[in-house]
Amino acid sequence: MPGKDKPRSGTVDLIAKRPIPARLRSRLKRSLGKLMAELGYPGHAVTVVLTDDPEIRALKLEHWGEDTPTDVLSFPTFEPGDPFVPPHLGDIVISLDTAKHQAEEHGHTLETEALILAAHSLWHLLGHDHTTEAEWAHFHHVQALIQTL
Numbered sequence: 001m002p003g004k005d006k007p008r009s010g011t012v013d014l015i016a017k018r019p020i021p022a023r024l025r026s027r028l029k030r031s032l033g034k035l036m037a038e039l040g041y042p043g044h045a046v047t048v049v050l051t052d053d054p055e056i057r058a059l060k061l062e063h064w065g066e067d068t069p070t071d072v073l074s075f076p077t078f079e080p081g082d083p084f085v086p087p088h089l090g091d092i093v094i095s096l097d098t099a100k101h102q103a104e105e106h107g108h109t110l111e112t113e114a115l116i117l118a119a120h121s122l123w124h125l126l127g128h129d130h131t132t133e134a135e136w137a138h139f140h141h142v143q144a145l146i147q148t149l
Helices: 022-038 053-064 096-106 110-125 133-146
Strands: 011-016 045-051 072-076 088-095
Touching: 011 022, 022 045, 022 110, 022 133, 045 110, 053 072, 053 088, 053 096, 072 110, 088 096, 088 110, 096 110, 110 133
Parallel strands: 011 045, 045 088
Antiparallel strands: 072 088
16 A cells, blocks of 8 residues: 555464463563564564463364473464465464473573563464474574564
């Protein structure tokens, strides 16, 4: 549309299935939206669900056949290589229980861990995997980048 500004960040819909600090909500939405723009997806959206270990465990069992909790799951809305990338890239589900334990292990805050997990999951939504060292390097890059936004 002529004269209309391009979006400067992606849209992040956040669903908290348990109480979370207000700062976590605002920082996650802002930083993940900016990361989407940095990666070339400023007009796109994701949904982030913040939940607990029992719910993420059930999702992992249902979709991957593994009966164990995890830190983050990615549910993309398109297949990599599709010529059309839909406006909604997919869903990111983060277990705040596991994120809290990992934050303590790594010596940083829950907020930082949630940002790292969101960036990691977004990179999966965009069709990337981490089966080689080179692929892991890209994951580490986006995980570090989100912390600066």
